[in-house]
Amino acid sequence: MPTITTPVRPLSIGPIELEVPVVLAPMAGITNTAFRRLCREYGAGLYVSEMITSRALVERTPESMRLIRHHESETPRSIQLYGVDPKTVAEAVTMLVAEDRADHIDLNFGCPVPKVTRKGGGAALPWKTDLFRAIVEGATRAAGDVPLTIKMRKGIDGDHLTYLEAGRIAEGAGVASVALHARTASEFYSGQADWSAITKLKETVTSVPVLGNGDIWSADDALRMVDETGCDGVVVGRGCLGRPWLFGDLASAFRGGHRKAEPTLGEVATAFRRHAELLAEFFESEERGCRDIRKHVAWYFKGYPVGGELRAKLATVESLAQLDELLGTLDADTPYPGEGAEGPRGRAGTPKRPALPDGWLDSRELVGDDRARLVDAELDTSGG
Structure with missing residues (x-):
């Protein structure tokens, strides 16, 4: 370091x-x-x-x-x-x-x-x-x-x-x-x-x-x-x-x-299981918590020798008991894979022309219909 x-x-x-x-x-x-x-x-x-x-x-x-x-x-x-x-x-x-x-x-x-x-x-x-x-x-x-x-x-x-x-x-x-x-x-x-x-x-x-x-x-x-x-x-x-x-x-x-930290596969599985448990508590629903943990599968097990079939099952898990059964099939002693588990993660996307309201770049101040357009910008609960 x-x-x-x-x-x-x-x-x-x-x-x-x-x-x-x-x-x-x-x-x-x-x-x-x-x-x-x-x-x-x-x-x-x-x-x-x-x-x-x-x-x-x-x-x-x-x-x-x-x-x-x-x-x-x-x-x-x-x-x-x-x-x-x-x-x-x-x-x-x-x-x-x-x-x-x-x-x-x-x-x-x-x-x-x-x-x-x-x-x-x-x-x-x-x-x-x-x-x-x-x-x-x-x-x-x-x-x-x-x-x-x-x-x-x-x-x-x-x-x-x-x-x-x-x-x-x-x-x-x-x-x-x-x-x-x-x-x-x-x-x-x-x-x-x-x-x-x-x-x-x-x-x-x-x-x-x-x-x-x-x-x-x-x-x-x-x-x-x-x-x-x-x-x-x-x-x-x-x-x-x-x-x-x-x-x-x-x-x-x-x-x-x-x-x-250079976690073994068992240590990664423990963290993944803990995350799922906390999600179930947060959503006040084990089923919803397990649905949410699915999107984290690829990130947690990046670089580790976890087969495609098991990854697919983890990505469709419906209960903590099922999750425990699947994680129990992993070789907990599998060592940290090094660079394979590191580096960029998440979708990077590609450079593109930003989507903007018509005429947005014409002025540094709000003009015309700008204020009316902004009303629709807060319809969702989360801003991302």
Whole structure:
């Protein structure tokens, strides 16, 4: 493991002190309380909920209210909101604060999913500087003493970058930190993250922490990002899919250690089973929890000699008892496969022209029918 030359200090996000400057990135359908609890059992840091649509939260839809629940073991409690209307976002923040449902609130301005950007949300929104400013300023005021942060991308594409101006606006609004996924919306998750953009943002935003996100597949990558960019901490997304122990590696690395988890197949199976159990508890349904764990099969067993037939059965499991029976057929002593289990995971997608509202790029301010289009951007419970 490389020696880091940039001093790494505990990360302060408002009043929240993190000994290890690591944040779990919000991922739709992934970072529910079950996965957050599992990752926390292995490491340290801040574990953020999946994206919750502010409108659904204000309307108190059953699904949004379930998604903001935290287990008693989760502290600090962190929730990410997605929204496009300043008034609704502020109302959602006010609700979370008044009802003591969160210790940290993050706003999402980085989602590249077409169903979000084509309506002006996610990574498309900072292009409209007046709207971005109104949302961030209103949310920060509503948050009061609860730290409010933002997560964003470089911009829409290489010709329409927004991150430096958005960083300055957010800093001026009083956010507690700014996180940058060093890709544009058009890149989705393809290619290589442009860490130099994190360096530029760090040079631009100087009064609050700047966090880097993109292509952190190992603790080595995290140390290298901090060293190369000078960022104050890292945000880890796809790198931990099927690898909750990555947070243990990160905690060790940032504390000056050299521990690297190299789990046997039996240890992977134990983590997978624990994840399924926590999902069943979260959904209050064993059947639904087992349905949800299916999408994690390929990530957990990446690189391990688990045959296609068994993988297929795991991907259709219906009960914990059936899961136990299937996992019991594995050779628990099978050693860690090395590089085969490491590196990129999750769908990268391919570079493409972002889906945007008609005429969205014609002006940096809301004009014409822009506001009417934005109304439809918050129809889902989750923003991703």
